[in-house]
Amino acid sequence: xxxxxxxxxxxxxxxxxxxxxxxxxxxxxxxxxxxxxxxxxxxxxxxxxxxxxxxxxxxxxxxxxxxxxxxxxxxxxxxxxxxxxxxxxxxxxxxxxxxxxxxxxxxxxxxxxxxxxxxxxxxxxxxxxxxxxxxxxxxxxxxxxxxxxxxxxxxxxxxxxxxxxxxxxxxxxxxxxxxxxxxxxxxxxxxxxxxxxxxxxxxxxxxxxxxxxxxxxxxxxxxxxxxxxxxxxxxxxxxxxxxxxxxxxxxxxxxxxxxxxxxxxxxxxxxxxxxxxxxxxxxxxxxxxxxxxxxxxxxxxxxxxxxxxxxxxxxxxxxxxxxxxxxxxxxxxxxxxxxxxxxxxxxxxxxxxxxxxxxxxxxxxxxxxxxxxxxxxxxxxxxxxxxxxxxxxxxxxxxxxxxxxxxxxxxxxxxxxxxxxxxxxxxxxxxxxxxxxxxxxxxxxxxxxxxxxxxxxxxxxxxxxxxxxxxxxxxxxxxxxxxxxxxxxxxxxxxxxxxxxxxxxxxxxxxxxxxxxxxxxxxxxxxxxxxxxxxxxxxxxxxxxxxxxxxxxxxxxxxxxxxxxxxxxxxxxxxxxxxxxxxxxxxxxxxxxxxxxxxxxxxxxxxxxxxxxxxxxxxxxxxxxxxxxxxxxxxxxxxxxxxxxxxxxxx
Amino acid sequence: xxxxxxxxxxxxxxxxxxxxxxxxxxxxxxxxxxxxxxxxxxxxxxxxxxxxxxxxxxxxxxxxxxxxxxxxxxxxxxxxxxxxxxxxxxxxxxxxxxxxxxxxxxxxxxxxxxxxxxxxxxxxxxxxxxxxxxxxxxxxxxxxxxxxxxxxxxxxxxxxxxxxxxxxxxxxxxxxxxxxxxxxxxxxxxxxxxxxxxxxxxxxxxxxxxxxxxxxxxxxxxxxxxxxxxxxxxxxxxxxxxxxxxxxxxxxxxxxxxxxxxxxxxxxxxxx
Numbered sequence: 052x053x054x055x056x057x058x059x060x061x062x063x064x065x066x067x068x069x070x071x072x073x074x075x076x077x078x079x080x081x082x083x084x085x086x087x088x089x090x091x092x093x094x095x096x097x098x099x100x101x102x103x104x105x106x107x108x109x110x111x112x113x114x115x116x117x118x119x120x121x122x123x124x125x126x127x128x129x130x131x132x133x134x135x136x137x138x139x140x141x142x143x144x145x146x147x148x149x150x151x152x153x154x155x156x157x158x159x160x161x162x163x164x165x166x167x168x169x170x171x172x173x174x175x176x177x178x179x180x181x182x183x184x185x186x187x188x189x190x191x192x193x194x195x196x197x198x199x200x201x202x203x204x205x206x207x208x209x210x211x212x213x214x215x216x217x218x219x220x221x222x223x224x225x226x227x228x229x230x231x232x233x234x235x236x237x238x239x240x241x242x243x244x245x246x247x248x249x250x251x252x253x254x255x256x257x258x259x260x261x262x263x264x265x266x267x268x269x270x271x272x273x274x275x276x277x278x279x280x281x282x283x284x285x286x287x288x289x290x291x292x293x294x295x296x297x298x299x300x301x302x303x304x305x306x307x308x309x310x311x312x313x314x315x316x317x318x319x320x321x322x323x324x325x326x327x328x329x330x331x332x333x334x335x336x337x338x339x340x341x342x343x344x345x346x347x348x349x350x351x352x353x354x355x356x357x358x359x360x361x362x363x364x365x366x367x368x369x370x371x372x373x374x375x376x377x378x379x380x381x382x383x384x385x386x387x388x389x390x391x392x393x394x395x396x397x398x399x400x401x402x403x404x405x406x407x408x409x410x411x412x413x414x415x416x417x418x419x420x421x422x423x424x425x426x427x428x429x430x431x432x433x434x435x436x437x438x439x440x441x442x443x444x445x446x447x448x449x450x451x452x453x454x455x456x457x458x459x460x461x462x463x464x465x466x467x468x469x470x471x472x473x474x475x476x477x478x479x480x481x482x483x484x485x486x487x488x489x490x491x492x493x494x495x496x497x498x499x500x501x502x503x504x505x506x507x508x509x510x511x512x513x514x515x516x517x518x519x520x521x522x523x524x525x526x527x528x529x530x531x532x533x534x535x536x537x538x539x540x541x542x543x544x545x546x547x548x549x550x551x552x553x554x555x556x557x558x559x560x561x562x563x564x565x566x567x568x569x570x571x572x573x574x575x576x577x578x579x580x581x582x583x584x585x586x587x588x589x590x591x592x593x594x595x596x597x598x599x600x601x602x603x604x605x606x607x608x609x610x611x612x613x614x615x616x617x618x619x620x621x622x623x624x625x626x627x628x629x630x631x632x633x634x635x636x637x638x639x640x641x642x643x644x645x646x647x648x649x650x651x652x653x654x655x656x657x658x659x660x661x662x663x664x665x666x667x668x669x670x671x672x673x674x675x676x677x678x679x680x681x682x683x684x685x686x687x688x689x690x691x692x693x694x695x696x697x698x699x700x701x702x
Numbered sequence: 703x704x705x706x707x708x709x710x711x712x713x714x715x716x717x718x719x720x721x722x723x724x725x726x727x728x729x730x731x732x733x734x735x736x737x738x739x740x741x742x743x744x745x746x747x748x749x750x751x752x753x754x755x756x757x758x759x760x761x762x763x764x765x766x767x768x769x770x771x772x773x774x775x776x777x778x779x780x781x782x783x784x785x786x787x788x789x790x791x792x793x794x795x796x797x798x799x800x801x802x803x804x805x806x807x808x809x810x811x812x813x814x815x816x817x818x819x820x821x822x823x824x825x826x827x828x829x830x831x832x833x834x835x836x837x838x839x840x841x842x843x844x845x846x847x848x849x850x851x852x853x854x855x856x857x858x859x860x861x862x863x864x865x866x867x868x869x870x871x872x873x874x875x876x877x878x879x880x881x882x883x884x885x886x887x888x889x890x891x892x893x894x895x896x897x898x899x900x901x902x903x904x905x906x907x908x909x910x911x912x913x914x915x916x917x918x919x920x921x922x923x924x925x926x927x928x929x930x931x932x933x934x935x936x937x938x939x940x941x942x943x944x945x946x947x948x949x950x951x952x953x954x955x956x957x958x959x960x961x962x963x964x965x966x967x968x969x970x971x972x973x974x
Contacts, residue, residue: 085852086864196857197915200715312862675904 062232062257064100064137066299071097074275074302080126083309083317091126093302099127103134103209104225105216110165110189110207114139114228117161117240121145121154122169124281124307127193127209129294131167132239139228140165141237143252144286146639147173148632150677153250155180157242161252161483162186167209170194174201234258240483241288243435252483253288253435262476263438264296266459270443271325271405277303278323278402282314287640288435289409293327296438318399326406330413331641333428335569336398337417338545342573358386362423366391370427371447391424400426407431407443409454410640412516412535414543418451430454432514436492436499437461438477442514453513463514469504470520504533522645524555530617532560534645537618540605545570546597549630551648552620553656559621559693561659563652564598565629586627586684595689598625602691610694619693622659624666626652627684633673655686664688712939719747721780722891722923723768728777730763737763738774739947745891750917750924752934755944756967761927762804764944765895768925769801770794782890796824798890802880804899804927810869814860814879815851817868821886822847854885857919858912874905878912885916892916894926898933906930910937931968935959943967 060066070079075094082089091099107118118135120142122128132142143161145154147169154176158166164186168174174192178201181187192198193209207215238260242250267273281294294305303325308317344355365383368375375383395401406421406428413430421428431443432454442463444455457463461475474497481489493499504523505516517523518535526532534552541550541564548567554560566589575582575591582588606619630636636648649656651670658666667685674680709719723745730738737760745751753761766772767779770789779786781797789797800821808817825847828840855861858878863871868879877897884892897913898906914937916922928934934941935955943951943958945967951958958964 085849085856086861087852196919199918309861310859316862316865676907 060261061234062136062229062236063133063238063260063295063299064229064232066261067093067097067100067133070299070302077275077302078304079298079302080129080305080307081321082126082307083313083320086309088306088320090304096126096130099213100130100134100137101222101225102213102216103130104137104229105219105221106191106212106214107134107138107140107165107216108221108224109215109219110212112138112140112165114231116140116165117143117163119143119145119158119161119163119166120285121149121166121173122147122193122285123311124283124285124290124294125169125193126305126307128167128169128285129281129305131191131209132295136232136238137225137229139231139236141240143240143242144291145242146284146286148284149639150633151176151179155183157250157252158184158187161240164188165191167191168193171197174198174206232257234261237480239291241286241291241435251485251488254480254483255288255438255477256480259438259477259479260292260296261300262460263440264292264300266476267292267440267443268297268301270445270459273297273301273303273325273405275302277301277325277404278321279303279305279325279327280314280318280321280323281305281307282311282318283327283329284639288439289327289433292439293325315399319397320399322399322402324402324404326400326403328406328408329410329640330408330417331411333408333413333417333421334545337420338567338570340394340398341545342569345573345577355390358390359420359423361386362391362425363419366423366425367419367449370422370425371449387425395424395426400424403427405429409433411642412539412542413451415451416543422449431458432516433458434501436479437473437475438479440477441471441473441475441501444513448511448513450513453508453511453515455514456512457514463507464498465506466500468520469506469517469523471501471503471505471514471516472498473501474498526554526560526617527556527558528617531615532618533615534560534618536615537562537605537609537620540608541601541620544601546574546594547601549643551630551643551645552618553649553659554618557660560618561656562602562620562623563648563655564602564623564625566594566598566625568629585629586682589625589627590684590687592687595625595687598623599689599691606691606693616694620691621693622688622690624655624659624686624688626655627668627686628670628672628682631672633675634671658686658688716748716918718749718939721745722747722782723925724780725764725768726778726780728764728767728774728779730760730767730772730774737947738767740777741942741944741947741949742777743942743949743952745923745925746940747923748917748921749939750913750926750937752938752941753925753927753944754929754931754934754941757929758946759944760947761944762895763947765801765893765925765927768891769799769893792824795887798888799893800884800887800889800891801893802877802884802895802897804895806873806876806880808868808876808880808883811867813865813867814871814882815855815864817879818851818854818882818886819847821883822851824887825850850888851882851886854882857915858882858885874901874908877901877905877909881909881912881916885920885922888920889922892922892924894924896927896929898928898930906933913937 070093076092078090079093079096080091118140120128120131135142145157166177168190177190190206191209191212195208234257236257238255238257240252240254242252279293283290298305306321308314361382365379403426406426409431429444429449433439433441440458441461442455443458461473464472478497478499502520503516504518504520505514508515518533522534524532532554537552538550541547546567547564549565551563552560602620602623609619610616632639637643654668665685665687669681669683672680672682709717711717721744726742728738728741753764755761767774770791773788828843832840898909910933917924941955941958943964950963951961
C-alpha cells in the first residue's frame with residue numbers, strides 16, 4: 052500500500068472535524084421537511100453526531116460492534132453512520148425496501164447489536180424477525196409515528212438517545228475512540244445485492260474510502276459549494292461514496308428529498324451541481340419530456356425540434372472544447388435561451404457541472420440528448436469491491452459505448468477469457484466471514500476479478516464492457532454468446548423496459564421482452580388502442596408488431612458486429628408481467644437474475660425453442676405486502692427476421 | 703340515568719375518556735318517513751366509534767344529525783356535557799367537529815395545499831382587509847396555519863401532490879386530501895362518511911392505517927360510517943349497528959359480530 056497524501060486524516064470523523072474547522076458555518080446537510088428546506092451547517096451536524104455517538108455509548112456500544120442503518124435518505128441517518136464510526140463501531144447500511152428475510156440474513160450475518168431505523172415500517176420488519184436475531188440489543192428509530200404504543204424496553208427514539216448522550220459525561224470516551232481510528236480500521240460494511248446466491252458483506256477500510264474519495268474528487272474538481280441530491284439507496288456503495296466519502300473529503304453539501312415521490316420536484320429546487328443517476332432515471336426523464344412534447348401545440352413542437360437539432364450539433368462540441376464558429380455559438384445561445392435553458396431548469400439540471408451514470412449501458416440517443424443540453428454526462432464503471440471507481444470518463448472524452456479510462460490509482464488487466472481485473476487503493480479488505488469468496492475474488496497480489504468481460508479499445512485506452520464474464524458463453528455452433536450486449540441494444544428502444552436473451556448451448560437465440568408501460572401506454576392512447584391491463588396491452592398484435600420491428604433492427608446491428616453475429620434473436624415473446632424484485636426476478640438494484648428467470652419461466656423457454664406460436668402459462672406473483680397470487684396468460688411467440696452472413700457481406 | 707363512566711385503557715394502550723357526545727332518543731323524520739327512530743348512543747373521548755348498517759339504514763342521516771346539518775324532531779344532542787341547541791353547520795364546526803363526505807366535496811380547481819388550508823378557516827381571526835394588506839398579524843397567522851397544514855401533509859404522506867390541483871388526482875388520493883382538510887381544523891370529533899367507499903384493498907388498508915394513526919397521534923375522537931364490515935370491525939373500539947332507522951346492536955366488535963339481530967340484518971335469514 053502506498054502512503055496516502057491525506058496525512059492525518061485517517062477516518063471520516065477526522066474529515067468531519069476538519070470541515071468543521073475550515074468551513075463550520077457553511078451548509079453541510081439539507082432536508083426538505085414540511086415543505087421547507089431545513090439546513091444544518093458542518094458545526095450543527097457535528098453537534099448532532101456527537102450527541103448520538105455518546106448516546107451509542109450509553110447503550111454500551113463496544114469497539115468493533117456493527118450498527119445497521121435502514122431507511123430512506125435522511126441527514127440523521129447519515130449522521131448515525133458517522134456517529135457509529137466515532138465510537139469505533141462499523142456502520143452497515145441496509146436497503147430500505149428489502150424484505151424482512153433479507154434484512155434478517157444481513158443482521159444475523161454481521162451480528163448487529165444496534166439498528167437505527169427510519170420509521171415504523173422498518174421497525175415492524177425488525178420486530179417480525181426479532182426472534183431470529185440473537186445479538187440484536189436495541190433499535191433506535193427516527194420517526195416515532197405510530198410507535199408510541201410499542202414496547203420500549205429495547206427501543207429508543209433517536210432524539211431520546213441524543214438527549215441521553217448529551218446528559219451523560221461521555222465525550223472524553225468518544226474523543227478517545229475517535230482518535231484511535233486508523234486507516235486500516237473498517238469504515239463501513241456494505242451488502243452486495245448479489246445477482247446470484249446470498250448477499251456478501253463487503254468490508255471497506257478507511258484507507259479504501261478516503262483514498263478513493265480523494266482521487267475521484269480531484270479527478271472531477273469537486274469542492275465546497277458543490278451540491279448533491281442524496282436519493283439513491285443508502286446501502287449502495289455509490290451513495291456511501293458520494294454522500295459521505297466525497298462529501299466529507301471535498302466538503303460539499305448533501306441534500307435529502309422530502310420523500311421518494313417528490314424527488315423530481317426537490318431535484319428542481321436544489322439544482323445539484325454534481326449528479327448521479329442510473330440510466331433508468333435518465334431514460335424515464337427523456338421519455339417524459341418526449342411524451343409531453345407530443346401533447347404540446349404545433350408551434351412549440353416545431354420550436355423544440357428545431358432547437359434541439361441545433362443543440363445536438365453544437366452542444367457536444369462545446370462540452371468537449373472543440374472549435375466552434377461564432378455563428379454556431381450564436382445559434383446555440385439562441386437555442387439555450389428558447390428551449391435548452393428552460394428544459395434543463397424543468398429537469399432540475401441547470402447547474403449540473405458533473406453528471407455520472409453507471410450500472411447499465413445507456414442508449415446513445417439518451418446520451419446524446421443530455422449532451423445536447425450541454426450537460427456534462429459521463430459514464431463510470433465500478434463495483435462495491437472497488438469502492439466504486441474502476442474506470443471513468445474524463446471531461447472531453449465522453450462516449451456512449453465505453454466506460455472510460457482507469458480512474459486515478461487504478462490498474463487494469465484483461466485476462467485471456469476476456470474478464471477484466473483491477474488493482475487499486477479502493478480494493479476491499481474482505482467479504483465478512485467469508486474467506487473462501489474473498490480468496491476466489493481477490494488474489495494475493497491484490498488483483499480483483501470484476502466478473503465482467505471487456506476489452507481496452509486501441510488508440511483511446513477506453514474500456515469497453517461486453518457482458519458478465521459468466522454470462523458470456525458459447526452457442527451450440529461454438530459462436531460467442533453475449534446476451535447483455537443484445538439486451539442493451541433492445542433496451543435502447545423506449546418501448547422496451549427489459550429484455551432477457553437466451554442462447555447458451557443452443558442453435559439460435561431467443562428473447563423475453565418487457566414493454567415499458569409509460570411509453571407503450573401513451574402510444575396506445577394516441578392510437579385509440581383500448582386495453583384494460585398490462586397483460587392485455589403486452590399481447591396486443593400491434594404492440595407485438597412494433598416490438599418485432601425493433602428486434603429486426605437490432606438483429607441488423609448485431610449482425611454487423613462480426614464476432615457476435617450469432618447472437619441475433621430468432622424468436623421472442625413479450626412477457627405478461629414486469630420482472631420484479633419482489634418476485635426475485637431482479638435484484639434490488641434492478642438487474643435481471645438470469646438463472647431465476649430461466650427456472651421460473653422454463654415453460655416459456657421450451658415454447659420458444661419448441662416452435663410453438665403461442666403458449667399458455669401461469670405465474671406466481673408476490674404483492675407488496677407479501678401475499679401471493681397467480682396470473683394466467685396466453686402469450687404469442689413471434690419470429691423475427693435475421694441477417695445471414697451472406698447478407699451482411701453483401702452490404 | 704346513565705352510569706358514571708370511568709376512563710379506561712384499551713389493550714393497545716390508548717386511554718378512552720368520558721362521554722364526548724351523547725345522542726339521546728333521537729328521532730328524525732322527513733315528512734312521514736322516519737329515517738331515525740328513537741336512537742340513543744354515546745361517543746367517548748379518544749375512541750373510534752363506527753356506525754354500520756345496510757343501505758338505507760339511516761347511517762348518513764345519523765352523521766348529519768351529529769354534524770348539525772339535520773335537526774332531529776325529537777331527542778337531544780349533548781356535546782361535552784352541554785345540551786346542544788339547533789345550530790348552523792359552521793357553528794358546529796367551531797365547536798370542534800369536522801367531517802369528510804361520502805361523495806368527496808373538495809375544490810377541484812385548487813391545489814391540495816389550498817384545499818387543506820381551507821380547513822384552517824375556523825382558526826383564522828384576521829379580517830379580510832388585514833389579509834389583503836398582508837402585514838403583521840395576518841402574515842403571522844398564515845405562517846402558523848401553513849405550519850400546521852404542512853404537518854398534516856407530512857402525516858398523510860401527500861407531499862408529492864402538494865401543488866397538484868385536486869381535479870387531477872385519482873379517487874383514493876382525493877379521499878386522503880379530504881381527510882387532511884378535516885384534520886386541518888384540529889377537530890375534537892372527526893366524522894368520516896364512508897371513508898373507504900370505492901377503494902381497492904390496498905387503498906383501504908392505507909386508509910385504515912391513517913385513521914388509526916390520527917386517533918393515536920392526535921388523540922382525535924373519530925366517528926365513522928362504513929359499509930364494509932371487515933374494515934370497521936378491525937379498527938373500531940365500539941360499533942353501533944342500524945337497520946331501517948333503528949338501533950339493533952351496540953358494543954365491541956366481538957359483541958356485535960355475535961349479535962343474532964345483526965347477523966340477520968346483514969346475512970338475511972329464513973323465517974319459518
